Amino acid sequence: MSQITIKQSQKIVDDWIKSIGVRYFSEMTQLAQLTEEVGEVARIISRTYGDQSFKKSEEKKLSDELADVLFVLICIANQTGIDLTEAFQKNMDKKTNRDKDRHKNNLKLKE
Ligand SMILES: [Mg+2]
Numbered sequence: 001m002s003q004i005t006i007k008q009s010q011k012i013v014d015d016w017i018k019s020i021g022v023r024y025f026s027e028m029t030q031l032a033q034l035t036e037e038v039g040e041v042a043r044i045i046s047r048t049y050g051d052q053s054f055k056k057s058e059e060k061k062l063s064d065e066l067a068d069v070l071f072v073l074i075c076i077a078n079q080t081g082i083d084l085t086e087a088f089q090k091n092m093d094k095k096t097n098r099d100k101d102r103h104k105n106n107l108k109l110k111e
Pocket residue numbers: 037040064065068
């Protein structure tokens with residue numbers, strides 16, 4: 001799994017859910033899961049880059065927590081019929097058109 005496309009990742013998650021996860025959790029449960037996983041990312045970032053400190057036994061693998069977020073995000077896309085490749089491409093086009101000069105002209109980014 002060194003090089004996988006977004007489409008492949010959606011298939012990998014779908015296969016995993018159907019073989020190991022039994023079925024997708026409800027969308028509402030997925031939202032709670034997504035929030036929980038984002039909170040775990042926030043905890044690590046807060047303790048790594050912010051003023052909080054880690055407890056002695058605390059795990060600090062940002063990569064693993066980001067992967068947890070990605071997994072739940074892919075689950076939500078799969079069960080709501082969203083092609084993430086297409087959605088991402090459209091979203092990047094939207095951002096590019098909308099923001100092509102916005103950030104370059106933001107003096108706060110040049111400080
Ligand atoms: Mg996690």
